[in-house]
Amino acid sequence: MKVLIVDDDPLAMFMTSSMAEMAIPGMAIQTAACAQDAFDLFAADRFDCVLIDYEMPGANGLELASRIHALDPAVPILLCTGAGNETLAADAIKQGVSDYLPKATLSADGLRRAIRDAIDKARQAHLIAAQRKDIEMFAFALAHDFKQPSRQLVTFAELARQEAPVADGSQLDQMLQFISAAAGRLNRLVDGMMEFMLLSAPPPLRPVEVDAIFAGICLALQDFLQERGGVLDLVGSARVMGHEALLGQVLQNIAINGLTYNESALPRVEIACAKVAAGIEIRVCDNGIGIDACDVDRIFEPLVRLNGREAHDGSGIGLTLARRAMAAMQGTIRCEPRPPPDRGTVFVLMLGDAAANSDLAA
């Protein structure tokens, strides 16, 4: 194990190094008396852990920590702080420092625990990141390999229908239709899986007008609304911090659900925006068949469908994606049954208020 200790005060450096030697016998220790020397040492040779004094002439410990993290984002860094620096320590941890050690109470035991914990956590994080990458690669490969045969199934079922004289509604005709429908479902599932994987990288957030998104959804669902005789309404307007394409997709999915899982004579979905203390609340309300209170969390899980396939042919992935997209926009989504006597469901979305981020919203 190799540790780099950075401190401009020779006495403090001697004490920390001696304690570190006692804490973990056999550990290789290198020292640097200023930020630049430490940076040069790290650039030339990697370490398992770095201990940095917060207060040094020329650069503070946090600046050095961020320069070192630019070289190796995974290396654990412990910040040694003077008295009364608790607020700074909390900030430091937000900026990626593993832990802080108050100099006044530093002990060999404390140092051993802090170094071991920081290195263990960094190794676990590295392992998880590597496994995640493997899974993503596997999912992409799987999706790619699934799409080709499922496209072929659709094409060949169609070709078979053209080649052989198949009477409409005959058993063979039905079988070919089942093959096409199943292959189409497989394709949609694969697309959903891919979107889910891609949402792991957070998108850039910008001020977004809900009115503009609503107009886009009305346009996209024009045929759908005409076919089913449904109505989409917007009440109020809002400017939220979000991502236009993602929010559009979330609201469109919820609107389609509200119109699809609906047996009213006139299916209606209303999107209402309101400013609340925590940000902007968007309530999407429908007059559909409703969802039992015991199912309101479950429906966000992948592949959960409450109705039989014969009623509606969905993949059960729309709301899983919606929740993931909302989290990527630092927002939330939940579902509630509509209070009686009304029938239907309400989806409540919370997002940041763009007006509260006026520098960005300008």
Ligand SMILES: Nc1ncnc2c1ncn2[C@@H]1O[C@H](COP(=O)(O)OP(=O)(O)OP(=O)(O)O)[C@@H](O)[C@H]1O
């Ligand atoms: N507004 C709603 N009213 C009643 N039931 C709903 C509503 N929205 C969703 N559900 C139920 O929750 C299930 C999950 O919805 P979700 O949108 O995730 O998947 P889906 O609509 O089945 O398929 P897709 O992935 O194509 O959207 C649906 O199958 C349906 O049973």
Ligand SMILES: [Mg+2]
């Ligand atoms: Mg759906």
